[in-house]
Amino acid sequence: MMQQTAEVPSAVEDAPDYFLPCLLAVLAHLDKPMSEAALRARVSDPDAGWTWDLVGDTLQSLGLSVQWAPCTLDLLTQAVQPVLVKLHSGGCAALLPSHEWDEPMVMWPARSGALERCDLAALMSASAGLCMSVQPPLRPPKDQAHLPKGRMGHWFFGPLLAARSMYWQVALAALLTNVFALSASIFSMIVYDRVMPNNAMDTLTALVVGVCFVLFSDFVIRTVRGYFLDVAGARADAVIADSLFEQVLDIDLAARKGSVGAMASVLKEYESIRDFLTSATLTTLIDIPFAILFLVVIAMVGGPLFWVLVIIIPVMIGASLVVQPALKRLVQTSFEDDQNKHGVLVETLNGLETVKAIGAGAQMRHRWQKAIAHQAQIGLRTRMLSQFAGNVATISSQAATIAIVSYGVVLAHDGSIGTGAIVACSMLAGKAIAPLSQLAQLVTRINQSFSSYKALKELMESPREHPPQTTFIPREKIAGDIEFRNVSFQYPGQQSGGLDKVSFTIKAGEKVAILGRVGSGKTTVSKLMQGLRVPTEGAVLVDGCDLRQFDKADLRRNIGTVLQDVWLISGTVGSNIALGGLRPSNEDVLWASQIAGVHDFIAPHPDGYNLKLAERGEGLSGGQRQAVSIARALVGKPPILIMDEPTSSMDMNAEKALIDRLKSHLTASTLVVITHKSSLLDLVDRVIVVDQGKVVADGPKSLVLGPAAAKGATP
Structure with missing residues (x-):
């Protein structure tokens, strides 16, 4: 008799599974037949019972397009692709268009274990009001059939494009925030040129109220913009990270290159891409085109002061571009060094007991120090080049302010512009130069992300045990020969x-x-x-x-x-x-x-x-x-x-x-x-x-x- 303490956790549910037969029938109808074992191997939670949400997630993970919609008689009547119908009683039924009969066929596990002619009225009355249409993806060109695909098309760009509506909202928010950024400059110009000479205190009060409202709106929009960026990045992150891990699990062992630590380092590099997609770096990248807006306003307000920035901005951009070839090489070398360092770390941690037992700690430490020392030298050179471009940008920004004020005084003395225009142009110049001054750091981050993307792309293009566009014949049981x-x-x-x-x-x-x-x-x-x-x-x-x-x-x-x-x-x-x-x-x-x-x-x-x-x-x-x-x-x-x-x-x-x-x-x-x-x-x-x-x-x-x-x- 088994003792009370020898309990086996997590019993399997005895309730009949009405989702699995429908899921298998849909896959077979779409020429993607799979066994239950093969299907379970491709889902994220193989120990869970099938649910409506898990069925949809599984279909998407297999590269199929899924659209949820209210279940209507017109939708079922006009269906040309399989439709899964959620039922009141639990489980679902699969409506499969048929070319052999006038009416479609249905897999209704709760009533029968086989395909039968569909009574649409009975199906509608049993429906819980929700269904999902399942469509195969578009066939890619032959020269792209071998490329990896995610549940949203391309493994990397697909999830980003899926969030394009949010990125459009971010772009709109960026436009509004940059327009609102003009308010402080215009406010200062009006105060200096209109309010102070005329002692117009009522006008000042109205201007303060208006600019406060603009500043509050700017705060709200910036907060919403950051939220949209984080949400879009988080959604894409979850899908991309899942695709990467699925590739690791499904990779053909003959195609695996390098050590376990090196592969782990490649996967870790996704962190740099994720930071780029969700951090202030992306915000800076979005703000760069709006520097043109500030230059246009400076030309309208300050006239000739515009040429000061026309001279200084190319100097800033030129300094950033000059160091980029060397920075790109250093970033790639640093990436390779990080792989070596991570390889030593993982190798040591996996065999820590053996390292201690045989006294190999000194050798592993030497390998670690060697990897660290070389990476430190590369890091020093990278920082020196980035600092050079950053210092040029800082000096250029200060020089722009001095030049605008000095030249502005000369123009004001001639009566070409007012005092307020000098103040406004100084403020606008700072806003125009600010994103450009971070260009060196931004391009360095882009290089790092691009190196990470190339490594991940190589991993994703490695041969898989389940190649794209390949269908296997299901075999639930084998005899053993x-x-x-x-x-x-x-x-x-x-x-x-x-x-x-x-x-x-x-x-x-x-x-x-x-x-x-x-x-x-x-x-x-x-x-x-x-x-x-x-x-x-x-x-x-x-x-x-x-x-x-x-x-x-x-x-x-x-x-x-x-x-x-x-x-x-x-x-x-x-x-x-x-x-x-x-x-x-x-x-x-x-x-x-x-x-x-x-x-x-x-x-x-x-x-x-x-x-x-x-x-x-x-x-x-x-x-x-x-x-x-x-x-x-x-x-x-x-x-x-x-x-x-x-x-x-x-x-x-x-x-x-x-x-x-x-x-x-x-x-x-x-x-x-x-x-x-x-x-x-x-x-x-x-x-x-x-x-x-x-x-x-x-x-x-x-x-x-x-x-x-x-x-x-x-x-």
């Missing part, structure tokens, strides 16, 4: 560790061990079976079909994998085990835990399966982590189980108990064991020996290893 047909494979940039013309067949339900020396290619075989790597020559077939025909989510839901390096997430023991299944039930988690031996050490613990684990499963021993990994591989009851050194950290008693349980429970599953331990050979009937990337022996255990080895001697 595996065949290697003249498979050759070589890791990119390496001369060893691959396979050479490997051929063998494993029948469904067969139990096979793959043996070989270190570096012989055993682990490579397992990676090819899982679709983590693609053969350079030959083919890997499952159930007679090339693995490249499978949706990788379908394949991996049918393959339970225990890797050499155990990876656990921070969370509970129960949640770590549940990762291996498609929303497994409490009974599934408990069943897998008992076979793997997790229940033996979790049942007596006060927290049971709610025991919290730190990052990488810290808090458990090496053998316990392996037990959790084995339970995770078993929880989905896959027809194929691949185990790579699954008991290397277990003691003899735990290993023997595990072997006994696996022998009694895995009678129907295909089992592939990669090991150096003779004890695990009790699980198999057949042995494949790999050496230097080739199969050198293949046959029954007793024939390949001899009678002694078959009984447990070291192979």
